Amino acid sequence: MKSNKTSVLIPSPTLATLDLSLLMTGSEQALRALMREGESPHTRRSYQSALRYWMAWHALRYCQPLAVPVDATVVVQFVLDHAGHRSSDGSVRRELPPELGEALKRQGFVGATAMPTLNTVMHRVRVLSALHRVQALPNPCAHESVKALLLRTRRAFARRGDTAERKPALTREPLEALLATCDDSLRGLRDRALLLFAWSSGGRRRSEVCSACVEDLQWLSPEECLYVLRHSKTNPDGAERPENLKPIAGRAAQALSAWLAASGIQQGAIFRRIRRGDVIAEPLADAAVRDIVKARSLQAGLSAEGYSAHSLRSGFVTEAARQQIPLAETMALTGHRSVASVVGYFRAGEAFSRASRLLDKEDDQAGHQA
Numbered sequence: 629m630k631s632n633k634t635s636v637l638i639p640s641p642t643l644a645t646l647d648l649s650l651l652m653t654g655s656e657q658a659l660r661a662l663m664r665e666g667e668s669p670h671t672r673r674s675y676q677s678a679l680r681y682w683m684a685w686h687a688l689r690y691c692q693p694l695a696v697p698v699d700a701t702v703v704v705q706f707v708l709d710h711a712g713h714r715s716s717d718g719s720v721r722r723e724l725p726p727e728l729g730e731a732l733k734r735q736g737f738v739g740a741t742a743m744p745t746l747n748t749v750m751h752r753v754r755v756l757s758a759l760h761r762v763q764a765l766p767n768p769c770a771h772e773s774v775k776a777l778l779l780r781t782r783r784a785f786a787r788r789g790d791t792a793e794r795k796p797a798l799t800r801e802p803l804e805a806l807l808a809t810c811d812d813s814l815r816g817l818r819d820r821a822l823l824l825f826a827w828s829s830g831g832r833r834r835s836e837v838c839s840a841c842v843e844d845l846q847w848l849s850p851e852e853c854l855y856v857l858r859h860s861k862t863n864p865d866g867a868e869r870p871e872n873l874k875p876i877a878g879r880a881a882q883a884l885s886a887w888l889a890a891s892g893i894q895q896g897a898i899f900r901r902i903r904r905g906d907v908i909a910e911p912l913a914d915a916a917v918r919d920i921v922k923a924r925s926l927q928a929g930l931s932a933e934g935y936s937a938h939s940l941r942s943g944f945v946t947e948a949a950r951q952q953i954p955l956a957e958t959m960a961l962t963g964h965r966s967v968a969s970v971v972g973y974f975r976a977g978e979a980f981s982r983a984s985r986l987l988d989k990e991d992d993q994a995g996h997q998a
Contacts, residue, residue, distance in 0.1 A: 678755035684735050685709070688728050696763060700771035703753065707774075710749050711781045720788060746785040753778065795936040798921070798943030799950070802935070803827060805928040806921070814890055814906045819920050821887035822899050823940070824880035826917070829855055830961030831941030832874075834917035840898045842888070845876075853881045857963070871960050945970055 685706065686694040705723075712722030722743060732740035757769035768774060798806070803823065810820035825840070826832045832840075836857060846854040853876040876884055884898075893900065897911035918937040925935045941962065948958040955967070964970040 674751070675755050675758070678752045679759065681732075681737060681752060682706075682756055684732055684737065685728075688731050697760060697765040698756065698768050700768040700774050703756065703768045703771075703774050704777055707749065707753070707777055707781060710744050710752075711746075711784065712743060713784070714788075746782065749781070750778070795934055795939050795942070797946040798827065798935055798939040799947045800943075802925075802928070802930055803940075803943060805930060806924040809924050809927040815902050817883070817887045817890050818899060818902065819924060821880075821883040822917070822920060823924070824883045825855075825876060825898075826940045827944050828878075828880040829874040829876055830958075830963065831944035832857075833941065834914045834937040837899060837917050838897070838912050838914050842893060842895050842898055845884075845898075850885065851881045852877050853884065871963060874961065 683694045686692075686702070689705065689709070690702075709722055709724035709728075712720045715721050720743065726741070729741040753769055753774075757767055760767040760769070796802075806823060807820055810816040810823075822837060826834075826837050839858075840855065844856040844858060846856065848854065855874045855876055857872045857874055888894075888898070891900070891908050893908065899912045901909040901912055901916070903909045914937075921935050921937055921939065945958060945962060949955075955971070959967070959970055962970060
């Protein structure tokens with residue numbers, strides 16, 4: 629029997645074009661389970677959260693459950709409620725009634741009473757758009773009025789100075805401060821190994837750190853190890869590529885070896901939770917990498933900087949630029965497939981490069997000639 633339920637999982641074009649009623653009994657559930665397995669857990673959670681918000685907002689705004697297809701006017705109202713507009717006195721005011729915001733807050737949407745960021749608004753619209761695509765329904769987000777409004781909304785946020793906020797990069801100096809907080813306890817050995825593994829191998833994403841296994845390590849010497857990155861955000865299919873080999877060398881290799889020896893881990897996940905009594909437990913969840921970075925930042929007195937798990941990745945790229953490492957070499961380690969996505973960090977690191985002191989070079993030369 630063909631299912632009419634609206635899935636809150638990540639929409640898939642494959643499912644949208646299949647007649648699931650033609651599958652053998654039980655195969656539809658297996659198909660959906662397989663599609664979920666190939667999805668990023670972080671992306672799936674973000675889609676679920678966005679759709680829960682849409683359903684809660686719609687129920688309060690229109691006093692009826694959200695049903696697809698949604699009319700384009702509903703999307704327009706959603707954007708107006710959350711993006712707001714600048715009033716005559718210069719303040720930014722949104723259309724969302726205060727009592728509605730309070731009701732959403734009571735339902736667990738913590739930031740419902742505050743002005744959301746542009747990224748939050750756009751993400752929720754993209755999720756609704758994807759929901760319509762997977763159901764092969766008319767897409768309200770593709771309506772010309774919605775597209776025009778979204779364009780103006782981006783410009784309005786830019787003029788307000790509300791742009792995407794990036795966490796600071798963990799370059800060499802602050803990273804050393806975090807490492808200095810790691811003692812020789814089991815937890816200290818793990819955190820030191822994790823930070824160095826993530827940073828020195830090219831700025832690994834937190835999901836890549838948590839999925840790293842002992843079986844993926846190829847030790848060449850006590851201070852040289854190759855980590856085989858089986859799959860990543862830019863290689864979700866696990867295709868064999870030369871850049872899948874990530875070097876773990878020097879201090880990073882020593883720290884990794886010390887952690888494995890102390891923990892007794894010989895197979896499976898490298899980085900694991902440590903329970904009371906120094907009991908090695910299950911693999912770390914993605915969020916644990918963020919928590920470790922934040923906790924070590926606090927211990928190092930850097931809490932005000934607001935470092936996150938992604939700071940390891942951006943820090944590696946920024947530091948590589950500072951040390952004049954070629955962009956291509958840097959990208960081979962990070963795994964970036966697009967220059968545009970990495971060049972922003974690279975330029976930040978090169979802000980005071982040799983090119984910024986061309987006039988000084990000329991003055992030096994003139995002085996020597998004189």
